[in-house]
Amino acid sequence: MAEIRITYAAKTFGTYTALSDINLTVADQEFMVLLGASGCGKTTLLRIIAGLETASEGEVWIGGRRVDHLPPRERGIAMVFQNYAVFPHLTVFENIGFGLRMKKLPQAEVRERVERTAALMHIEGLLGRYSGELSGGQRQRVAVARALAMEPDVILMDEPLSNLDALLRLEMRAELKGVLAASRTTAIYVTHDQVEAMSLADRISVMHGGRIVQAAAPIEVYRNPAAEFVAGFIGNPPMNFLPATTAGAGVWTVAGVPMAGPTADRATLKFAIRPEDLRPADQGLQATAKVVEPLGAHLLVTCDVAGHLFRAVLDSDLVVRPGDVLTLAPLPERIRWFDPDTTLAIA
């Protein structure tokens, strides 16, 4: 059982608060991604789970045991670092077998596990080499193999793909997903890349300013962001926002167009819609096209709607020129509303 539970954790470095009010549960064999911009506290949280940092407050439980007073080697974890941390003075075989030797496993089992994990990561031909003779992608595979060979309860990964070039990152992402699913280990993965998060996670915890803003499945985070920050961070291009003023019970005026919305005891709300949830129609928002980018798969049009920046992702067969005025209707079930003061979503 390798469920992870963090309760009321906080971390301060002197006067700087890195984490506050963290409550997180990761189910057994779940792939949890901690997603956020640089400085949001995601790596600090991962290091607290690993035992490389101690939380200022709160508890960490792994597999039903309280571990926050235990050193990393007694927590049943294995970690993949952003810079791989492959030992330069040992061969690939010795690197992968390092943790197994520390556990004093018999030589035959060490060899079997090392060869099996190396085959899994497609590096069986490199076992005799030193890290200086490997490319970045190969070193990354060694780092992952070394963690997997430990057969840990939990595998922790700190932005393992961010130092790879774009194509390699794409390949490794798919490989990692397959390997980790097959190994049935609980995994926590830290990244700032929302595409990686969407593609790999069972659940995403979006972090901002040392707090977890939303923890939900990728499609849930995408369709129903809990806060403006999440809506703007996830999805490329990000969600569009327009101010809305009340026009009666459940009716709101958005850029001069009436829209059905929630009943709220407020004068203003924020209207949000994703660029790909807009369709050209007879009635809708009046958008003046400013920049048209034919991206091949679709057409990205940056427009002006009542003085606000507005983006639309439209069919690539459409012909739009800068200066054209488009009428765009949002798909009703995809419209989201946010409270302008708290930035939280309104159901």
Add this chain to the structure above:
Amino acid sequence: MTAATPAGRPASDARRAGRLVYLAVVGLLCAWVLVPIYFLLVNTLSSPEAVNNFPKAFWPEFDLASLTFFAQFAGMLKALTNSVLVAALTMVMSILIGAPAGYALSRFDFPGKAAFRLLVMLTRAFPLPLLALPLAVMFIQTGLDDTIFGLALVHTTLALPFAVLITFSLFSGIPIELEESAWTLGCTRLSAFIKVVLPLILPGITASAIFAFVISWNEVFAAAVLTIENRTLTAFLLQNLDTSPLHLKFAGGFILVVPALVFIFAVRKYLFAMWGIANR
């Protein structure tokens, strides 16, 4: 044609002149160091008669008479042994004390860290002649006077700033992630240090040790003041400077200079790294 040519000439002339000055300075500095060593070599490998003659030869006779005389001179070999012992002890002590200090400075943040670094450097700021007499008095009182260990203590103090600095830069060159990785793979702090950090810094620690050895080997003043019977080679030669024959002095100088030269040359890469020059 263009008018560029007359404008270009003064610039290239200036560049050529500058280059000549540069080469002259380099040549002068090399001569400053190499000529005395050359004379040392020539006269060491000449017979005692040739050394005392004038004019001097420019090419050595490869006569080992001076060196054999040197080896047989009363007290010479004992002094040589003392030098080796003191230097070896200095080497061991300065690494045993300096390396943990270098590790602490590179890995930990503690109150007084900046002051500590400054203090370590400042120990070199004291002129040894100022300290020598009080030290001699203290040594006599504690019974350390005229002992190998006593002199090695003083030499360790002289070598420590370098030991700390070199090991500090060595440990800073090892990413902390390597140790952290070892901690997640089952190592304690100590076993991670032994299995991961030590193999990587061993060449550098060796260089630091050799540097401490050379500092002790070359040291004259403290050795002369703090030892009477158990003189090191430097103190011995100083003592006999007026009375010893010329070829003895040359042979002694040769014995002193050459090992130090060889050692420093062998570890130059680490000294360059410490001083910030990249030399691959």
